[in-house]
Amino acid sequence: DATSGAMIALLKYGSGIPFHRLERLQANVDIPLPASTQWEIVADLARRIQPVLEELIRHAANGTVVHNDDTTMTVLSLLPKQRKDAPAPEPTTVGDVSPERTGVFTSGIVATCDGHRIALFFTGRRHAGENLATVLAHRVPGLGPPIQMCDALSRNPPKAFEVMLANCLSHARRHIVDVTPNFPAECRYVLETLRDVYHYDAQARARGLSPEARLSFHQTHSRPLMNALHTWFTTQLDEHRVEPNSGLGQAITYFVKHWTKLTRFLQIAGAPLDNNLVERALKKAILHRKGALFYKTLNGAHVGDLFMSAIHTCELNGVNAFAYLIELQRHADALKQTPGAWLPWTYRETLQQLGASIAAA
Numbered sequence: 001d002a003t004s005g006a007m008i009a010l011l012k013y014g015s016g017i018p019f020h021r022l023e024r025l026q027a028n029v030d031i032p033l034p035a036s037t038q039w040e041i042v043a044d045l046a047r048r049i050q051p052v053l054e055e056l057i058r059h060a061a062n063g064t065v066v067h068n069d070d071t072t073m074t075v076l077s078l079l080p081k082q083r084k085d086a087p088a089p090e091p092t093t094v095g096d097v098s099p100e101r102t103g104v105f106t107s108g109i110v111a112t113c114d115g116h117r118i119a120l121f122f123t124g125r126r127h128a129g130e131n132l133a134t135v136l137a138h139r140v141p142g143l144g145p146p147i148q149m150c151d152a153l154s155r156n157p158p159k160a161f162e163v164m165l166a167n168c169l170s171h172a173r174r175h176i177v178d179v180t181p182n183f184p185a186e187c188r189y190v191l192e193t194l195r196d197v198y199h200y201d202a203q204a205r206a207r208g209l210s211p212e213a214r215l216s217f218h219q220t221h222s223r224p225l226m227n228a229l230h231t232w233f234t235t236q237l238d239e240h241r242v243e244p245n246s247g248l249g250q251a252i253t254y255f256v257k258h259w260t261k262l263t264r265f266l267q268i269a270g271a272p273l274d275n276n277l278v279e280r281a282l283k284k285a286i287l288h289r290k291g292a293l294f295y296k297t298l299n300g301a302h303v304g305d306l307f308m309s310a311i312h313t314c315e316l317n318g319v320n321a322f323a324y325l326i327e328l329q330r331h332a333d334a335l336k337q338t339p340g341a342w343l344p345w346t347y348r349e350t351l352q353q354l355g356a357s358i359a360a361a
Contacts (some may be wrong), residue, residue, distance in 0.1 A: 005045040006325035008038050013307035014321060016287030046303040048332040049325070053306050055339035056313060060118040061138035063111030065147045065270055066163075067278035068128040068156060071285055073106040074294035075123065075301050106285040106305070107131040110278045110316070111146075116345050119281050119312035123301035133158035147268060149275050152258050166264035169194065170274035175254050179247035186236075186248060193229045197222045201265075201273055211270035223266050230259060284308045310344075319344040327351065
């Protein structure tokens, strides 16, 4: 039944409950369902709904704003050999990934396109910037560069594609929070200034301002605050009021070094303040890592990425993920033919059209 596959996928990849715990749950309610059978069900379901992931990637590629970040992950088949008789590590796609690279990551990407938010997850040896480049390869030519929000790590930008790079103000703020116990007065000034900037951003959202109106609003209210903060930062360093190698000095240096990218919201319409959107999305992968500890193979990781992408995209758009996964299964053939009609924000209208066609016949 389509509901069983949807429920297993939602519990496993949406709520982070490992297969072996679901197996015990099923046994306790006298409906035994071995972990191996659960995997077979979701693997078959993933194969049938694969077209929706490909369509989500195409839409995300044309987004106006994209967020990305990484979290570490474990894939057993990628681990180095521990014993002489152990199988060789599973090969990864060659090309842009160095054979010496040993890290494994889950990259999260959240893109905004035509008013809809799309979440994508990719697990493997590629970093967030490389996975974003894979997505942007589907971007319509001539569309112009998107705004990319990330932290200041050099591996986050897609080196092969032009973007309007913005850095996370919340990430910079955390540097200040970490040293607050040692520099309470100085940190209080910085944190209160940023609090006011976030307050103005909340006001802009509450008023439903357009990107252009929001930019003007921030330039009027937030720019004086940020200019005063920048002057204060440079004064601390230039007049040696703070030791550059101290915790506060390093936090201030981070702000000054990345100031232009930290203040994109004062320069470009639609630029966000922070990368919290994708950090919340990555909690899906972190929940899986805490519960199941690892993926066994890259194929298992791909199945997890697919379901996390579909489930979290539903959550971002206020769509019931359980009902959505059920309908994708029941209309798998139609999904294969016209995947654009079966996105989380289009599938209800498609179902209504199918119902009207059946009634007319």
